[in-house]
Structures are given as C-alpha cells and as structure tokens.
Amino acid sequence: MNAIPESVDVALDSPAKTNLLNFDKPSLEDFFTELGEKPFRATQVLKWLYHQRVTDFEAMTNLSAALRHQLVDIADFCLPEIITEQLSDDGTIKWALRLDVGNDIEMVFIPEGTRGTLCISSQVGCALACTFCSTARQGFNRNLSTAEIVGQLWLAIERIPLGRRVTNIVFMGMGEPLLNFDNVVRSAQLMKDDLAFGLARKRITISTSGIVPAIDRLREVTDVALAVSLHAPNDELRDELVPINKKYPIRELLAACKRYATVNPGGKITFEYVMLEGVNDSPELAHELVRVLSHVPSKVNLIPFNSFPNSGYQTSSQQAIDRFRDILSKAGFMTVTRKTRGDDIDAACGQLVGKVADRSRRYRRFEGKPQ
C-alpha cells in the first residue's frame, strides 16, 4: 500500500493568486478580514460566484472599486479543465478533468427521472488497495483541493443538458474521501450552504472504505449521509477484499457507524456490497451479514461488480444477487440492487481511472453541449 499523506499542496492555486473556489464561508470571511475588510464581503462574493455565477471580480458591483481591483490582483477563480466528455446510451455522462500535468480525474453524471446524481472524485488515484476496484490499480498521486472538488460540481452544472439538475452528490468517484478529510468536509459545507449550492444534507453522500477515526471526526463536523463499503460480513474475507480492514476491523467499523447513525439523515447508514461471483455472494454470507448488521441502523446497497481488464473477478448472476437481496429483505433490511449505469463508457462504479496510457483509444470527444 502506498503511503498516505496527511495533506498535499493545492494544485489549482497559482503561486501568485488565491483561488476563491477553495473557501467556504468561514474561511472566506477570514480572507476578507485579513485584507482589512468586513466579514460580510464573504456573503456578497459567495452570492456572486455561486448564485449569479459571476467570476469576474470587476463585475461585482456591490464591492468598492478599490476592493474589486485588489481582488483582480490577488485572487482568481480557477476550475479544472475538461479534457473529454462522453455520453452513454443511457444518458450517463463521464468527464475526464485535468487538474495539472499528469493529474487527471473522472466524474460522472447519472440522470434518473427528475434526479441527477453527480459522482465526484476526491483524490487522484487511491492509496487503498481494494482488490475489485480499478482505481486502486493505478496507485495514488495526491489529494484534491477544495477547489478541485467543488469545481467538479461547478463544471457539471454548466455542462449537463438543459432541463437537467444536479440533485444529489456522491463522493464515490476516485479516491477515499475520508483520507482527504479537510477538503472533503469543506466542500460538503459549500454544497450545503444556501449561499453556495444549497443542497439538502441528505442529498450529499460520503462513501468510505471504513477509516474508523475519520468517521468519528466526521460526526463532529458535519451531518451529511454516510455510505460504507462493507463487501464482506467477516474479517477474514474483508481483509482480503478491502485490506484497510486489517487496520480497522468490522467490529470497530460498525461501532463507528452506529455512532454516526445518530447524525446521519434518516438515521440509517448505507452499506455497499459489491457482488462478486463465488467470493462473497453465497446465502450463508447473506445470513452472516444479517447477523453483523443487526445492531446497526442500516440499509444495504448491492452493487453488481463492474468488470475491468485483468480484474480476476466475475459479477454474480442475477439469481445470486436476487437470492442475497431476498435474505436481507426478509430479515427487515431495506435492500436495493444498484443499477449499472454508463458501463458502455466505463463510467460505472469502480471503473474510474483518470489518467491512463490508452486514453486515446477509449475516449471520444464531444463538440459542444451534449443533448
């Protein structure tokens, strides 16, 4: 496993200017206070940026001329660059975004009825080595800054087809969100803030492989929805599939989940369970899962395995998935099987890879806005 850095430098900041996309309200208030301005400047600027989508400081007419000029000199609003945009037959859109040279990430928009879910990345690559995930295969480069996380939502809003909205955000793209704690939390705050994106907390989901101390810290600073990638009901199997389990075993993980459930919207933690044929999909394991989850307010999301080259796994048969679901449902757990979306463009769970050598072969470019 690669070393996990505590914090990594912000790439979208040019050395000379401060990227305002990195700030939530409290940190933007500090920024203005340091400039000798009143904190309410933060509210004014956030409204320009997020409500009006005005990023030209000179056009922010309720700021003094002197402050406008000063902002032009010292600040900017810098977004990731869209490299490719792919549209799936089912309406799913995948973007490759460039953060800086050698650091590309992917994000995915999944429309369903009036809902629109944006799946965003929190790290370039991933330091965890979950055996069934293609992001894990490419190793870890660095954490995303707040600007690079929030910038994904900003860009998606600009690019999605007319009449579509981003109603839900899931931190289920590349990376382990809780190993980029501060930037993920600050981004989630901006997503919730009425001065910025104004999303309800139940519509923002942080998915984790189970970084136990970070789940407890999260509970102290936010109240968005938590999803946990469980994938196995016992340590022996989970040690193999999700190796971070050796550090934070199931008992400790579920205890932290139970504590988080007290702030989780709706009170129930979502447990994700990838369905791997012959590995974790037997009725015996379903019964074992019922037992281990019996003391945690939970619902279960079964994810048919999405394949990628040399994964070494097969997805479970529909029959095995249904049987597994029925055992959980009969035991009283709300259980849904996640629909596979966008797999024709490798946009499904666990298929996001960002920078890869064979990019040119698999990517096609769209001109203009997809309809």
Ligand code: SAH
């Ligand atoms: N690191 C975070 C979020 C990223 S992955 C986490 O582990 O939760 C989002 C979900 O997709 C996780 O539940 C992950 O286990 C699952 N996933 C990863 N690879 C997959 C694959 N090949 N097929 C189906 N689901 C996969």
